[in-house]
Amino acid sequence: MSPSRDSVTATAPPVLPSKSNSSPSCCTTDIDSQSLTYEEALRTENPSLQVTADHKIKLVSAPRLKPGVGEILLHIKVTGICGSDIHFWKTGAIGSLTVDGDCILGHEAAGIVLEVGEGVSNFSKGDRVAVEPGVPCGTCFLCMKGRYNLCDDVKFSGVYPHHGSLQRFKVHPAKWIHKIPDTMTLSQGALLEPLSVVIHGISRSHLSLGRGVVVCGAGPIGLIALAAARASGAYPIVITDLEPSRLAFAKEFVPCCQTYQVRQDIDAQENAKAIRSLFGNTEYEAPETILECTGVESSVVTAAYIVRKGGDLMVIGVGKSIMNNLPFMHISLAEINLKFINRYADTWPAGICALSGGVLNLDKLVTHTFPLERAIDAMKLCSDSTGSGPRPNFNGGHPGGAMGMPAIGAALWKYAMHGSYDGRYMHYGIREHAMASIANGIAAYNRGSFIPVISSFFMFYLYAAPGVRMGGLQELQIIHIATHDSIGTGEDGPTHQPVELAALYRAMPNLLYIRPCDSEETAGAFIVALKATKNSTIISTSRQNLRQWTESRRHAVKFGACVFRESDNAQVTIIGVGAEMCFAVEAADQLAEAGVVVRIVSFPCQQLFEQQSWDYRRKVLRRGKIPAVVIEAYAANGWERYADASISMTSFGKSLPGKDAYQYFGFDGGMIARKVEN
Ligand SMILES: [Zn+2]
Numbered sequence: 143m144s145p146s147r148d149s150v151t152a153t154a155p156p157v158l159p160s161k162s163n164s165s166p167s168c169c170t171t172d173i174d175s176q177s178l179t180y181e182e183a184l185r186t187e188n189p190s191l192q193v194t195a196d197h198k199i200k201l202v203s204a205p206r207l208k209p210g211v212g213e214i215l216l217h218i219k220v221t222g223i224c225g226s227d228i229h230f231w232k233t234g235a236i237g238s239l240t241v242d243g244d245c246i247l248g249h250e251a252a253g254i255v256l257e258v259g260e261g262v263s264n265f266s267k268g269d270r271v272a273v274e275p276g277v278p279c280g281t282c283f284l285c286m287k288g289r290y291n292l293c294d295d296v297k298f299s300g301v302y303p304h305h306g307s308l309q310r311f312k313v314h315p316a317k318w319i320h321k322i323p324d325t326m327t328l329s330q331g332a333l334l335e336p337l338s339v340v341i342h343g344i345s346r347s348h349l350s351l352g353r354g355v356v357v358c359g360a361g362p363i364g365l366i367a368l369a370a371a372r373a374s375g376a377y378p379i380v381i382t383d384l385e386p387s388r389l390a391f392a393k394e395f396v397p398c399c400q401t402y403q404v405r406q407d408i409d410a411q412e413n414a415k416a417i418r419s420l421f422g423n424t425e426y427e428a429p430e431t432i433l434e435c436t437g438v439e440s441s442v443v444t445a446a447y448i449v450r451k452g453g454d455l456m457v458i459g460v461g462k463s464i465m466n467n468l469p470f471m472h473i474s475l476a477e478i479n480l481k482f483i484n485r486y487a488d489t490w491p492a493g494i495c496a497l498s499g500g501v502l503n504l505d506k507l508v509t510h511t512f513p514l515e516r517a518i519d520a521m522k523l524c525s526d527s528t529g530s531g532p533r534p535n536f537n538g539g540h541p542g543g544a545m546g547m548p549a550i551g552a553a554l555w556k557y558a559m560h561g562s563y564d565g566r567y568m569h570y571g572i573r574e575h576a577m578a579s580i581a582n583g584i585a586a587y588n589r590g591s592f593i594p595v596i597s598s599f600f601m602f603y604l605y606a607a608p609g610v611r612m613g614g615l616q617e618l619q620i621i622h623i624a625t626h627d628s629i630g631t632g633e634d635g636p637t638h639q640p641v642e643l644a645a646l647y648r649a650m651p652n653l654l655y656i657r658p659c660d661s662e663e664t665a666g667a668f669i670v671a672l673k674a675t676k677n678s679t680i681i682s683t684s685r686q687n688l689r690q691w692t693e694s695r696r697h698a699v700k701f702g703a704c705v706f707r708e709s710d711n712a713q714v715t716i717i718g719v720g721a722e723m724c725f726a727v728e729a730a731d732q733l734a735e736a737g738v739v740v741r742i743v744s745f746p747c748q749q750l751f752e753q754q755s756w757d758y759r760r761k762v763l764r765r766g767k768i769p770a771v772v773i774e775a776y777a778a779n780g781w782e783r784y785a786d787a788s789i790s791m792t793s794f795g796k797s798l799p800g801k802d803a804y805q806y807f808g809f810d811g812g813m814i815a816r817k818v819e820n
């Protein structure tokens with residue numbers, strides 16, 4: 143006997159255990175064995191894809207269970223992979239549902255009946271079926287009222303501890319299995335699960351012939367909602383998203399729709415106004431129904447402003463646990479019906495009729511198909527597509543990876559993915575020179591298309607220097623995030639404590655070396671770096687936590703230096719730089735107690751200061767009138783132009799806790815105050 147392959151398919155629909163909408167999914171499909179007998183099945187391996195409590199996935203053989211009373215043994219042929227599967231893998235939890243042990247994933251499934259248990263009379267071997275994954279208690283009042291999706295005791299396949307369908311053989315209660323006709327494919331059978339989310343959402347709101355509707359979000363659930371809206375006869379139909387590539391896919395999928403790319407530079411009301419104008423200029427013409435499929439706060443707020451007075455705002459997406467910015471009085475005064483769903487109830491029969499009757503065709507949403515044995519590859523592909531970029535191969539749409547995603551997005555995404563190097567990540571070792579050189583290549587490619595953002599400890603920008611220098615020489619816009627600057631880096635010791643490096647980068651042409659003193663100035667440094675299209679920028683940050691100052695101003699960073707604390711009758715100017723601003727302030731406070739009047743200047747960037755007018759520079763520094771002392775735990779080279787004395791480094795650092803290292807080298811408010819006073 144050689145069983146033909148089973149498969150996992152990658153469909154586009156990500157649904158939380160069952161209502162989310164993050165991304166595309168793959169599906170796995172299994173061996174094509176109409177003819178597999180129960181006896182053969184017992185001798186066949188049962189590969190399964192399991193998620194572990196420590197965020198790993200593994201393909202392991204699972205036990206083959208015998209169907210008990212009222213149960214059916216299924217040969218699972220197709221399982222869609224959805225956003226929630228990826229979420230359980232990468233984060234180990236969705237809301238209160240947590241992965242506390244090994245669990246077989248998968249909840250969008252269709253297959254063939256292999257064996258029926260005792261008491262099952264309405265199914266027989268060989269029946270083609272779709273699986274409804276939620277198994278409620280069946281006895282509580284919610285179950286009795288038919289609102290079984292709200293039952294407190296739902297055992298949902300693929301949510302720990304209930305095993306899902308990413309395995310070859312699964313036992314499931316016959317009551318929650320639905321026969322599908324021969325005119326339907328098994329992939330369509332698996333699509334019934336995400337379709338159910340939309341059917342339930344529509345049944346609780348309404349769509350009517352010739353009345354307008356807006357679908358927010360062109361993810362898998364949004365696309366299904368779009369197709370459903372089209373099938374309902376609602377018109378005009380507008381779909382919104384942030385991503386142009388998703389909207390392009392939506393337009394191809396349902397050509398009669400209009401698309402609207404949500405703008406992030408204007409607020410919800412302004413976006414809503416623009417979306418409303420696609421329907422007409424009167425309240426009457428505004429859309430009666432909004433199907434909100436993202437669950438993102440800004441999108442829900444926008445939807446509240448789009449919908450016609452008295453209309454339905456159906457939130458299908460799931461979001462954070464508290465949403466604080468809903469325009470409550472607008473919703474109240476306009477009598478908007480704000481509604482929600484939790485999974486679905488009694489939707490499979492309607493879904494089967496809609497798909498087999500040709501009312502809807504969702505086949506394009508299945509983008510990739512993998513054999514069950516390659517379920518890990520399917521999961522990786524899906525997780526790779528959950529970034530902000532276009533979906534890879536959304537059925538012939540966009541090839542391969544997500545071009546156009548700036549490196550900063552990738553970096554953030556990496557953290558979101560818990561340090562995983564799967565997908566588009568290359569593990570390339572610790573190579574600062576190569577990193578900076580690669581960044582040069584990316585920045586040089588059709589200038590302005592990408593702004594590479596790269597990062598390392600500041601000390602190791604010594605190794606990056608040849609690449610950074612070539613970037614400056616070529617006037618390339620690159621943002622370097624240098625961390626662990628100064629001796630505050632601490633116990634790593636002198637090997638990790640830059641002392642002399644700032645002098646090199648302050649002298650390097652076409653490069654801005656910026657040392658912000660807190661997060662406000664860091665924001666200012668980013669603004670400068672993003673606007674600097676003809677040079678590179680190093681934003682130099684500390685390892686240790688810094689105080690957030692009330693005096694810092696992000697918009698002053700572009701001047702290079704600015705007055706931090708002013709006093710007309712000051713006797714001395716103290717210049718605070720980056721992480722050492724705290725010593726400037728401490729010293730100033732102690733000097734004030736001793737009767738010395740001090741003004742403070744924050745000086746994040748020498749190169750920017752040099753670009754300012756003579757007048758401005760004179761006003762900030764008051765050179766020639768009162769003495770200035772700079773406090774920075776670097777070599778003092780370069781500060782001669784701006785200060786008469788320095789509290790600075792004349793040796794390598796020392797391996798001590800950051801605070802003690804500072805103290806050891808005389809960086810201490812009291813010690814500095816005494817020195818300045820003398
Ligand atoms: Zn799903």
Ligand SMILES: [Zn+2]
Binds near residue numbers: 279280282283285295
């Ligand atoms: Zn119940």
